[in-house]
Amino acid sequence: MSDSEDKERLAIDGGVPSRQRKDPPMYPGGMMIDAEEEQAVLETLRSKRLFRYYGPQDGPSQVALLEEEFGRMLGSPHALAVTSGTAALICALQGVGVGPGDEVIVPAYTWIASASAVAAVGGIPVLAEIDESLTLDPADVERKISPFTRAIMPVHMRGVPCRMDRLLEIGARRGLALVEDVAQADGASFGGQRLGTLGDAGCFSFQFNKILTAGEGGMLLTRSEAVYKRALMYHDVVGGLRNHFPTDEILWGINFRMAELQAAVMRVQLKRLEGLLATMRRSKQVLTSGLQKIARRKSISLQEIPDPAGDASIALIFFTRDAGTAGQIAAALQAENIGAGVLYRPDVTDYHIYAHWTPLMEQRPWTPNGGPWRWAQREIRYTRGDCPRSLDLLGRAIHLNVNPLLSDSDLEETLDGFEKVLGKLA
Numbered sequence: 001m002s003d004s005e006d007k008e009r010l011a012i013d014g015g016v017p018s019r020q021r022k023d024p025p026m027y028p029g030g031m032m033i034d035a036e037e038e039q040a041v042l043e044t045l046r047s048k049r050l051f052r053y054y055g056p057q058d059g060p061s062q063v064a065l066l067e068e069e070f071g072r073m074l075g076s077p078h079a080l081a082v083t084s085g086t087a088a089l090i091c092a093l094q095g096v097g098v099g100p101g102d103e104v105i106v107p108a109y110t111w112i113a114s115a116s117a118v119a120a121v122g123g124i125p126v127l128a129e130i131d132e133s134l135t136l137d138p139a140d141v142e143r144k145i146s147p148f149t150r151a152i153m154p155v156h157m158r159g160v161p162c163r164m165d166r167l168l169e170i171g172a173r174r175g176l177a178l179v180e181d182v183a184q185a186d187g188a189s190f191g192g193q194r195l196g197t198l199g200d201a202g203c204f205s206f207q208f209n210k211i212l213t214a215g216e217g218g219m220l221l222t223r224s225e226a227v228y229k230r231a232l233m234y235h236d237v238v239g240g241l242r243n244h245f246p247t248d249e250i251l252w253g254i255n256f257r258m259a260e261l262q263a264a265v266m267r268v269q270l271k272r273l274e275g276l277l278a279t280m281r282r283s284k285q286v287l288t289s290g291l292q293k294i295a296r297r298k299s300i301s302l303q304e305i306p307d308p309a310g311d312a313s314i315a316l317i318f319f320t321r322d323a324g325t326a327g328q329i330a331a332a333l334q335a336e337n338i339g340a341g342v343l344y345r346p347d348v349t350d351y352h353i354y355a356h357w358t359p360l361m362e363q364r365p366w367t368p369n370g371g372p373w374r375w376a377q378r379e380i381r382y383t384r385g386d387c388p389r390s391l392d393l394l395g396r397a398i399h400l401n402v403n404p405l406l407s408d409s410d411l412e413e414t415l416d417g418f419e420k421v422l423g424k425l426a
């Protein structure tokens with residue numbers, strides 16, 4: 001066999017893989033950790049000031065500085081650092097006043113924490129379909145509104161901004177709060193405004209898998225003084241006292257306070273954000289234009305991006321004609337050393353998809369008498385078939401990380417692999 005024939009042959013059939021190397025690990029901020037983070041941690045440790053509110057050293061706390069810098073960079077007058085993205089969501093829901101029996105509309109495709117946060121404040125997650133953007137379908141959100149609905153939770157999955165113009169319009173018209181889950185979309189925007197600053201509150205995660213990271217951590221942004229005050233009180237057992245609220249306004253809180261060491265790391269990570277976004281956007285542009293050419297000949301379609309300029313560009317997603325084809329294409333791409341995967345399989349548990357959220361599907365309470373569904377005293381039902389359109393889209397979707405460490409030749413070879421695999425299988 002000639003060399004060129006070998007190049008044509010799919011790697012899954014014994015041909016030469018298009019990509020010479022596999023992707024590096026996909027931890028955008030995590031892989032950037034270097035001497036700067038080390039220095040920041042050492043300085044904080046040596047100061048012995050490890051708690052935001054006091055210590056042997058005076059001066060501003062790392063957490064307070066991070067809040068100021070994060071809020072300024074994203075354009076929010078208030079920022080509250082917390083221990084996780086889930087903690088940020090819980091504080092935001094308390095902040096906007098979601099409580100027992102209140103319904104919150106969440107997308108069928110999101111990390112289960114979005115729904116867990118609603119249940120944690122006694123609220124009831126109501127599932128809505130996603131559309132070809134793989135984010136909330138505004139038309140289905142509208143259909144799912146009931147007299148009990150208090151809030152909508154747009155989740156900017158895989159760095160892609162939701163259709164915020166339409167969701168904000170629905171929220172305003174129906175008198176509902178919008179709590180944005182920005183855990184996967186640090187720095188992304190819609191209509192030139194950063195995500196997390198469009199709704200009533202925006203929630204970020206600094207867990208290790210996210211764009212920026214301190215291992216764990218979270219942040220809440222809001223332009224509302226009232227939401228900020230409630231979140232501030234809730235995130236600290238004595239938040240009301242500590243922040244000098246009038247005694248008759250004080251509510252109890254729990255502890256979600258960020259540690260100084262985490263904030264020291266995050267302040268360095270924040271400086272890396274624009275560079276990471278620029279790199280990933282450039283790479284995604286290259287991959288997208290190559291894929292668009294193939295899409296004109298083959299039966300694939302690209303994910304719809306409600307505001308392409310605002311996309312954080314951490315992922316490239318396209319749809320094939322059916323789930324069987326998606327499985328074949330993903331396997332063939334993997335053999336080419338391209339880190340592709342399908343987004344949903346009924347038989348593979350993945351807590352990003354509502355159908356696999358067994359504790360929610362079965363309305364499992366922590367105690368026999370507990371649980372928001374029982375307290376609600378009305379019939380609430382979940383089934384795996386609740387959002388069929390979402391499952392169909394996710395089942396036909398192929399996902400690739402847009403790794404900031406990809407070189408130009410990695411990108412070229414990825415496009416070669418697309419040509420080869422989609423030419424034969426799409």
Ligand SMILES: *Cc1c(COP(=O)(O)O)cnc(C)c1O
Pocket residue numbers: 083084085086087110111113114155157181183184205206207216217218
């Ligand atoms: C990671 C994530 C969360 C939760 O963040 P943690 O910091 O892990 O609590 C919430 N929503 C989405 C969409 C996420 O990806």
